[in-house]
Amino acid sequence: METPATQLPSEAITVPFRAPISLGNDLTYTEISVREPTAGEWLEVTKFTGREMDIKALVFTGGLPEPVINKIGVRDFIAAHQALDTFLAKASDASDIDATEITIPLSCSVDFDGQTCAAITLAEPTAGQWKAWYDLTGVAADIAAVSIVAGIPEGMVQRFGLRDLNRAAAWIGRFLARKASDSNIDDAEFAMPLRRPISFGDKAYxxxxxxxxxxxxxxxxxxMSGIASDIAAVASIAEIPIGAAENMGLRDLNQAAEWIGRFFVSAPGAGAPS
Structure with a gap:
């Protein structure tokens, strides 16, 4: 299933300064042109916090030396960040979460290690794939998730425009939400059909x-905690190998863990599926 690219500005956005900026080296700056950052650039920016992060963001995307950025008036500084925010907005995707897969064309093709990528194909992540990036946060998690699910190197993903990264990460993220089961907690058992059948070894489920x-x-x-707890719990209760549980689609894993977790609502201590 292929969806059209999100319509967002493709060119740099120029913000004129209210007052020229000079560093005393015969160079005068009268504007800043803010462009879309790459995923790798944004990964570096997010290593900083607060106002320092805001300054580094304009250094990376505006192409001006940091001493110039430091001299920008507050109103121009805010205007430059408003321009940058245009590229940072998470793009919504109209594709159905029940789609088997989605092909996302990149706004700009990416070259990495002798390979060119013009589009990526994503499918529902498995539990084992989610486990690989579960402990990461922010843009580092997004880069790892897209790399793993699309089957491409992280270095290539780091060259994506931020809008392409956000769009892909948003689509993957829709599978991470819990979906409560219709089965009653008083039911003795629950035969849960899998949206995506799994196989492990010589057995199919x-x-x-x-x-x-x-x-x-x-x-x-x-x-245990997090995804490791969910996988172990489902494997134990369903009496399937851990490897089989790791091959489950995220929606199926989350639904099974949700059903199991309902027995722990008033249980003392920790250890219920997360």
């Missing part, structure tokens, strides 16, 4: 049979 956990089963994943 089209549904999982879930039951209320026993104390011994709970103990097997007690002390």
């Amino acid at each position: 089209t549904e999982l049979l879930l039951r209320e956990p026993t104390a011994a089963q709970w103990k097997s994943w007690d002390g």
Whole structure:
């Protein structure tokens, strides 16, 4: 399934200064042209915080020396960041989350290590794939997620325009939301059909049979957290190998972990699926 590229400014946005800026070296600056940052540039910018991050953002995207950025008047500084914000907005995607996959054309083709990438194809992440970037945050998580799901090097993703990165990460992120099961917590068991059948070794699974956990089963994943806890819990309750649970699509994993977690609502201590 291919969707059209989001309509956002493709050219740099020029912000004229109210007053010229001079560094005393016969160079005078009268404007700043803010362009879209790459994912790699934004990764570097987000290593800073507060006003220093704002200054570094304009250094990377405006092409002016930091001493010049430091001399920009507050009104012009804010205007430059408003221009930059145009490129930072998360682009919404009209594609259905139930789509098997999506092909996203890049606003600008990317060259890396002798390869050219003009579009990426994304599919629902598996639990094992999510586990690989689960502990990351912010743009580092987005870069890793897109790299893993699209099957391309991180170095290539770092050269993406930020809008392309945001669009891809937003599509992947839609699979991470929990979806509560319609099964009642008082049900003795829940036969949960899988949206995407999985295979591991010589066995194939089209549904999982879930039951209320026993104390011994709970103990097997007690002390774990996050995605590792979810995978271990589902593998234990459904009586499937960990590797099979890691091959589950995220929607199926989240639905199974949600159902199991309902038994822990009033349970003491920690260790329920997250």
